[in-house]
Amino acid sequence: MLLLTLAALQMASAPLRLDTAQCRPGTAHPVIVRITGFANRAGRIRVRLFGGPPSSYFDKRKALVRTEFAVPRSGVVEICVPAPRAGTYAVDVRHDVNGDGQTDRQDGGGASGNPRVSLLDVLLSRKPDTRRVQFSVGDGNTIVPVTLMYLQGGSVRPINGAN
Template sequence: MSKLSGLVGLVAAALLSGAPAAAAPLASHVGGCGASAVPAMLVQVTGFKDRHGMLRIQSYGGDRQSFFEKGAYIDRIDVPVPASGPARVCVPVGRTGEYAVSVRHDMDGDRKTGRADGGGMSGNPHVSVGDLVFKRKPPAERVVISVGRGVTTVPVILNYMQGMSFRPISGR
């Protein structure tokens, strides 16, 4: 049995059982986006505190005011944290336009946000603990990504709670 047919079987079993298929890495989202002329974002995640758990990448588009609103994402992709190097996840968007990306490092893989989990956004805006507590979003101008034809690279540096601040892990 090839790896591809095994993945197809896993996804089919998840769909038939009612389990969320997003838990399995989707081959079309992992790695590079290739040379396609289809508009896409290649999200490159760095700054991992730990190499365990899952990454959740969510893309947002359309009205800038809806960026990062609960349930307003266009696509949500869950992939395992890579053993080394940056995580590279292809996010096809279907058409040119303005988008934003959020990334969460679910360190224990329980699909719940915990104090140890990390996160980041396109544009790598500074996010304070107060912003987290009061659920304040960064200005859209700081996180917007203009996607044209082809692939647009979107670097995201993860931030984690460190004492009373939320920032990248220094020296990594």
């Protein structure tokens, strides 16, 4: 009985892995984006992978991979995106709270490296420093943690106590 209880607890705390069809066992360069800090569990979550010259990072026309899922009700969310080869990449994440496909004031976002973002950066559409957001992908899984940030008053920051 104790073993069953421990197994149930372990399963309850395990991250929820949302895999794209292209990111199956045997994928040479899987990037696992571990997303935390949701303000709520409504809407959709989008992850994009960027490679190539840093000037192309965060340009929606230059995304190598784009995937989107409904936000799960609870737990840490991991989304697997396949990198085409070993190299240097960046990811961005958007929590579309109302699921309308538009960026609204209540939506959250983040990027690899969890760069600080100011309200002025958002208003002027400034990209984060590429040295801060880049990560290397080799053989095997690459884990990329991203903490979502939301507009709160006059600043953009993670939500205290977010799930």
